[in-house]
Amino acid sequence: MLSLKIAWRNIFRQKRRTLLTVLTMLGGFTLSAISIGWADGTYNRIIEMFTRNRLGHIQVHAKGYLDKPSLYKNIKDYGDVGKKIAETKGVMSWTPRFFTAGLASIEDKSMGVQIVGIDPVRENEATRFNKKIIEGDTFSEKASHQAILGKGLAKTLKADIGDEVVIISQAADGSIANDLYTVTAILESGNMTQDRSTLYLHLKDAQELFVLYDAVHEIAIIAEELGQVDEVTERIRTKLDNPELKVAPWQEFARSFYIAMKADKEGAWIMLFVVILIVAIGVLNTVLMNVLERTREYGTLRAIGTAPLQIFRLVIYEVAMMAIIGVIIGTIISIPANYLLSLQGIPMPEQFTYGGIEFTHYYSEVNLHSLYLPAITVVLSALIVSLYPATRAARIAPAKALRSQ
Amino acid sequence: MENKNNDLIVTHSLVKTYQDNGIPVKAVRGIDLTIQKGEFTAIVGPSGSGKTTFLNIISGLDVPTDGEVWLAGKKISEMSGSELSDFRRDHIGFIFQAYNLIPVLTVEENIEYIMLLQGVDKEERHRRVQKILTEVGLDGYADRLPTKLSGGQQQRVAVARAIVSQPSLILADEPTANLDSQTGVELLDMMRELNKKSGITYVFSTHDRMIMERARRLITLKDGRIDSDETRE
Numbered sequence: 221m222l223s224l225k226i227a228w229r230n231i232f233r234q235k236r237r238t239l240l241t242v243l244t245m246l247g248g249f250t251l252s253a254i255s256i257g258w259a260d261g262t263y264n265r266i267i268e269m270f271t272r273n274r275l276g277h278i279q280v281h282a283k284g285y286l287d288k289p290s291l292y293k294n295i296k297d298y299g300d301v302g303k304k305i306a307e308t309k310g311v312m313s314w315t316p317r318f319f320t321a322g323l324a325s326i327e328d329k330s331m332g333v334q335i336v337g338i339d340p341v342r343e344n345e346a347t348r349f350n351k352k353i354i355e356g357d358t359f360s361e362k363a364s365h366q367a368i369l370g371k372g373l374a375k376t377l378k379a380d381i382g383d384e385v386v387i388i389s390q391a392a393d394g395s396i397a398n399d400l401y402t403v404t405a406i407l408e409s410g411n412m413t414q415d416r417s418t419l420y421l422h423l424k425d426a427q428e429l430f431v432l433y434d435a436v437h438e439i440a441i442i443a444e445e446l447g448q449v450d451e452v453t454e455r456i457r458t459k460l461d462n463p464e465l466k467v468a469p470w471q472e473f474a475r476s477f478y479i480a481m482k483a484d485k486e487g488a489w490i491m492l493f494v495v496i497l498i499v500a501i502g503v504l505n506t507v508l509m510n511v512l513e514r515t516r517e518y519g520t521l522r523a524i525g526t527a528p529l530q531i532f533r534l535v536i537y538e539v540a541m542m543a544i545i546g547v548i549i550g551t552i553i554s555i556p557a558n559y560l561l562s563l564q565g566i567p568m569p570e571q572f573t574y575g576g577i578e579f580t581h582y583y584s585e586v587n588l589h590s591l592y593l594p595a596i597t598v599v600l601s602a603l604i605v606s607l608y609p610a611t612r613a614a615r616i617a618p619a620k621a622l623r624s625q
Numbered sequence: 626m627e628n629k630n631n632d633l634i635v636t637h638s639l640v641k642t643y644q645d646n647g648i649p650v651k652a653v654r655g656i657d658l659t660i661q662k663g664e665f666t667a668i669v670g671p672s673g674s675g676k677t678t679f680l681n682i683i684s685g686l687d688v689p690t691d692g693e694v695w696l697a698g699k700k701i702s703e704m705s706g707s708e709l710s711d712f713r714r715d716h717i718g719f720i721f722q723a724y725n726l727i728p729v730l731t732v733e734e735n736i737e738y739i740m741l742l743q744g745v746d747k748e749e750r751h752r753r754v755q756k757i758l759t760e761v762g763l764d765g766y767a768d769r770l771p772t773k774l775s776g777g778q779q780q781r782v783a784v785a786r787a788i789v790s791q792p793s794l795i796l797a798d799e800p801t802a803n804l805d806s807q808t809g810v811e812l813l814d815m816m817r818e819l820n821k822k823s824g825i826t827y828v829f830s831t832h833d834r835m836i837m838e839r840a841r842r843l844i845t846l847k848d849g850r851i852d853s854d855e856t857r858e
């Protein structure tokens with residue numbers, strides 16, 4: 221109590237020095253809070269664009285499908301599998317996908333295409349499918365021989381809404397798959413390469429065309445939270461308990477993307493290190509000067525019966541208080557700053573395209589992690605460098621200190 | 626053994642040798658002295674004669690190179706640092722030349738500091754502070770900061786701080802050196818009054834003739850030894 225009182229009042233003795241020290245800690249805190257928020261924001265946004273809107277956070281395939289995709293490596297009775305997935309804690313939605321290839325023709329234009337069969341309701345729920353449509357209307361809920369074309373593909377085939385498209389391929393039973401569909405919409409997924417060659421069918425239509433009833437090639441899953449993907453993946457594995465099925469989080473099925481993201485994030489740690497350095501030097505200087513100036517005072521306190529540990533605490537409390545003030549003000553600044561940057565974004569000096577998605581802006585994010593990491597960093601580094609001056613203060617020999625008039 | 630009931634301080638062949646860059650400086654060269662409870666004693670002598678060194682050793686602020694010190698029946702010359710710290714808190718009140726009040730604490734907080742260390746409860750502290758403020762003539766100054774007081778007033782606060790926890794001994798190394806002589810004499814008279822009233826032992830050092838005259842016992846040091854020791858009525 222008494223130590224706290226003295227420490228608190230000591231803060232206001234050298235106002236300029238205190239101000240500078242608090243500013244150093246506040247600056248260090250804010251700098252790292254924004255840089256972590258920023259790294260997290262940019263990172264999570266890219267991952268969300270990459271996974272939430274397209275691939276899903278978690279995918280289920282038949283074993284070996286990803287290494288060598290084939291019509292025959294499929295998930296049977298996908299409805300049951302889906303039901304189990306939906307029951308798993310942490311799963312927000314799931315959507316089945318049917319993949320194969322074929323030839324699409326409109327009048328005299330033909331093109332080899334990737335055929336993707338989707339459940340329109342589930343796909344929209346999971347990856348906001350309908351938002352990607354730039355012209356026309358999405359599939360009817362019931363399969364009714366409709367096709368949706370990627371933007372580039374529509375251009376190549378000179379397709380308009382209402383045109384008839386012929387698809388030719390080989391069905392699972394070896395027969396010729398051949399049918400006629402009406403173009404109902406044109407879609408832009410954000411991945412130009414993909415849009416040049418993708419044709420979407422209603423899942424039921426695709427299954428019928430390829431004579432593979434009740435089978436799909438992929439189930440994409442969206443977790444409630446990106447941060448929980450690993451746990452949710454593990455839960456799904458346990459729940460499905462099927463050696464024929466492979467359940468993988470995005471870090472696995474989009475490995476190179478994951479590695480790129482990870483490298484990018486490391487920059488934030490360098491920032492923390494810089495902050496530690498700045499805070500350490502600033503605080504050490506201040507505390508050493510304070511202790512030196514108050515040698516006689518601490519000597520007096522020691523003389524009249526204060527224990528060394530109490531002097532030690534006096535010095536540490538003072539630093540802790542300054543650090544806490546710095547962190548509190550820093551938090552008050554960082555939250556709105558990160559919030560603003562999460563809405564606004566900062567243009568990247570060099571824009572880049574990854575997996576067909578263009579990234580143009582850095583975005584920040586308000587999260588706990590961007591506050592408590594810098595807070596711990598600032599407070600701890602301030603306290604650690606204060607150990608030395610505090611020990612020195614505690615060890616002051618009263619007789620000697622009192623002689624130094 | 627050495628300390629009969631009435632002896633407060635007993636020293637035996639006390640020696641203190643400082644090392645000044647490897648050169649030994651003999652500040653105290655063998656002092657045998659007994660100070661009894663309730664004394665009002667001045668230590669005098671030329672500069673460098675060892676007054677401060679002697680006071681520091683008998684108050685446990687410094688340790689002797691050789692010899693023994695007994696204080697209130699305890700052999701303090703062999704105590705550890707933390708034992709000495711607690712001993713000083715409970716048995717010795719200090720008055721310094723430059724007052725040495727804690728600048729961020731008010732008069733009342735300065736005075737109650739030691740009682741806080743001792744764990745005296747709030748009401749008792751307040752009661753004692755009020756009483757002592759009256760005794761040192763500083764009624765109504767409880768909430769002032771030391772910087773807002775004159776030197777004489779600050780030294781009265783220091784006296785109050787030293788005696789409030791009722792120690793066995795008050796030590797004052799040149800308590801009047803920073804005061805003008807009139808104020809110094811007033812302070813000494815006040816200390817003498819308190820000494821008579823409470824029976825607490827006072828040992829102080831001084832250069833000032835007017836101050837020396839107020840002591841009942843006058844011990845003169847010279848080159849780290851007792852040169853003369855006279856008691857007056």
Ligand SMILES: Nc1ncnc2c1ncn2[C@@H]1O[C@H](COP(=O)(O)OP(=O)(O)OP(=O)(O)O)[C@@H](O)[C@H]1O
Pocket residue numbers: 643644645650651652670671672673674675676677678679
């Ligand atoms: N820490 C120290 N290191 C070396 N020598 C010291 C130290 N402290 C005191 N001395 C020496 O010890 C001797 C006695 O000093 P002390 O301060 O006890 O004298 P004093 O009688 O109090 O003098 P003054 O009247 O000037 O206060 C002096 O010669 C002094 O220089």
Ligand SMILES: [Mg+2]
Pocket residue numbers: 676677678798
């Ligand atoms: Mg001296």
